Amino acid sequence: MKNVIVTGASRGIGKAIAITLASEGYRVAINYRENRENALKVLEEIRQNGGEGEIYQADVSLYDEVEQMVKDFHSKYGRIYGLVANAGIYIRRNIMEMSIEDWKRTMAVNLDGAFYLVKASLPYLETHASIVFIASQLAFKGSISSVAYGASKAGMLGLMRSLALQLAPNIRVNAVAPGTIDTDMIAGYSPEERRKREKEIPLKRIGRPEEIASAVSFLLSEKASYITGATLHVNGGFFIV
C-alpha cells in the first residue's frame, strides 16, 4: 500500500483529495491544523469505505510540527510515496488593507508550508515518489481582493518548477491550479458575487472539490509517469493559458 500525506485534509479540497486517494488504495495521512472533529469524520468516511488513513495535527507553517508529522507517519507505516501540499489560506485584503502580519501569515502557510512539507519528507520518500502542489488560477491572473494570495501561489509554482528539476529523475513534482471551487474558502461570496462568477465561467458553474481531487489523483499516479514540472489548470475554462 502506498503512503501519501495530504495537508489541510479536514475540509474542502483536501478532504476530497484524501477520500479519493484512499478509495484508490493509498494509505492517507490526513493533516489538519485545528479542526480535529472534521479530520476524524474524514477518517471515519475513509474507513467505512474500506480505506486506510490516520489523522495528524500539524500547522504547516511550523517546520518542527511538519517534521514530527512526517516522522510519525513514516515510523508507523514506512516509506512515503506521495505528498499533496494543499493546506492554504486566503485573506481577502488589498494592498491598502493588508497588515504585515496577514501578508506574512499567507506566505507562511501557502508557500513556506509547501517547502517545509517537501524538505521534511525527503529522507523518508520512496525512491520513486510523486509530489503535487495545490496552487491557484490567481497565481496567473492576480487578484483584485487579495494582494498576498496570488503572490504566495505564484511562489509555490516557482518552487514546484525548481523541485521538478532538482528531484528528477526519480521524483516528479507537479501542480494543480484550481479555479473557483465550492468550499469554505469562497463562503464569503455574496449570492450576487456567486451568480456573477457562475456566469463568467465558460462551463457555467463553480467547481466541485472532487474535480480537483481527480486531477491530483492523475498527477500523483503512474499514469502521469512522463509529467513533471507541469501545472494542470482545473477551472471550467475561466482561465485559459
Ligand code: NAP
Ligand atoms: P478550506 O475549505 O478553507 O480548507 C482549508 C484547509 O487547510 C483546512 O483543512 C484547514 O485545516 C487547512 N489549513 C489551513 N491552515 C493550515 C495550516 N497552517 N496548517 C495545516 N492545515 C491548515 O480551503 P479549500 O478551498 O479546500 O482550499 C484548499 C487549497 O486549494 C488551498 O491551498 C487553496 O488556496 C486552494 N484553492 C482553493 C480554491 C477555491 O476556490 N476553494 C481555488 C484555488 C485554490 P483546519 O480545518 O484544521 O482549519
